[in-house]
Amino acid sequence: MTIAPDRTGAPAPTTPDGPVLEVRDVWKLHKLGDEVVKALVAADLTVTPGEFACLMGPSGSGKSTLLNIIGGLDRPTKGTVSIEGQDTGALTESQFASLRHDTIGFIFQSYNLIPFLSAVENVELPLMFEPYDRASLRRRAVDLLEMVGLGHRMHHHPTKMSGGEQQRTAIARALVGNPRLILADEPTANLDARTGKVVVGMLRDLCSTLGVTVVASTHDPTVADEASRVVRMKDGRIVDDPGPAPAPSGSASSAPS
Structure with a gap:
């Protein structure tokens, strides 16, 4: 995969020390009437730079709940989540929101593209209201779409694209701000x-080439086969975790300037 150069002025991803x-x-915990549902129980997880970590388990295992809490789309009942050393519970x-904007890119199961915007406009959207040169932002979005093999589809709307094309557009959108952590x-x-x-x-190539860290929730063995680490979940608990995998060699030095 050829990495698209960033010409917007957005900071390039760097590899944190920790x-x-x-x-x-x-x-x-969720309260349903008199019953308390434990969606997530005593979860502990450490992810290091450049890892492709896969949260794997059946529906209801807690993997999406954990991913949403990591990304700040939900808050934990108890416990702490730190991103690059920042305790998100203290924010x-x-x-x-500022931390998410600067650090995290999201890739959703349902793509979450804006139907009345073209592919290139969807990719630009996260930075559209930032003080970047518009021509540079457009070039960045075009570069990213070309990177994911959609240069010929950049002016198509999501309704005119296949599911795979929409997901690749979503990957390009997630990368436009040079995030250091991708949640999929x-x-x-x-x-x-x-x-x-x-x-x-x-997603695998993002880790090995850009040094981006990816955490994905899935029940798909294909994702697990490509991940550098598989964290298995069941009934809201992490039941198997081999621990942090070594960062891919050259990941830090491969980040674009």
Whole structure:
């Protein structure tokens, strides 16, 4: 995969000295009438720079809940989540939003593209209201779409694109701000096997070439086969975790300037 150069002025991803992500004793409880549902129980997880970590388990195992808590789309009932050393529980909503904007890229199962915007406009969207040169932002978006093999589809709207093309557009959008952490929720769930393998290969290459850290939730063995680490979950608990994998060699030096 050829990496698109960033011409917007957005900071290039750098490799932190310590873990990108630390989850400590995280619980998520829901009260349904008189019953307390334990969606997440005592979760502990450390992810280091350049890892492709896969949260794997059946529906209801807690993997999407954990991913949402990591990304700040939900808050834990108990426990701490630190991203690049920052305790997200100590941040206000606006501070957490700023951290997400600067550090995290999201890839959703349902793509979450804006239907009335073209592919290139969807990729530009996260930085559209930032003080970047518009021509440079457009070139960045075009470069990213070409990187994911969609240079010929950049002016198409999502309704005119296949599921795989929409997901690749979503990957390009997630990368536009040069995030250091990508969170992918069931990134292959709506794709056929062949297209899913292409998407997973792109996520793997982000780690090995850019040094980006990827945490993906999935029940798809294809994702697990390509991941550098598989964290297995069941009934809201992490039941098997081999621990942080070594960062891919050359990941830090391969980051674009």
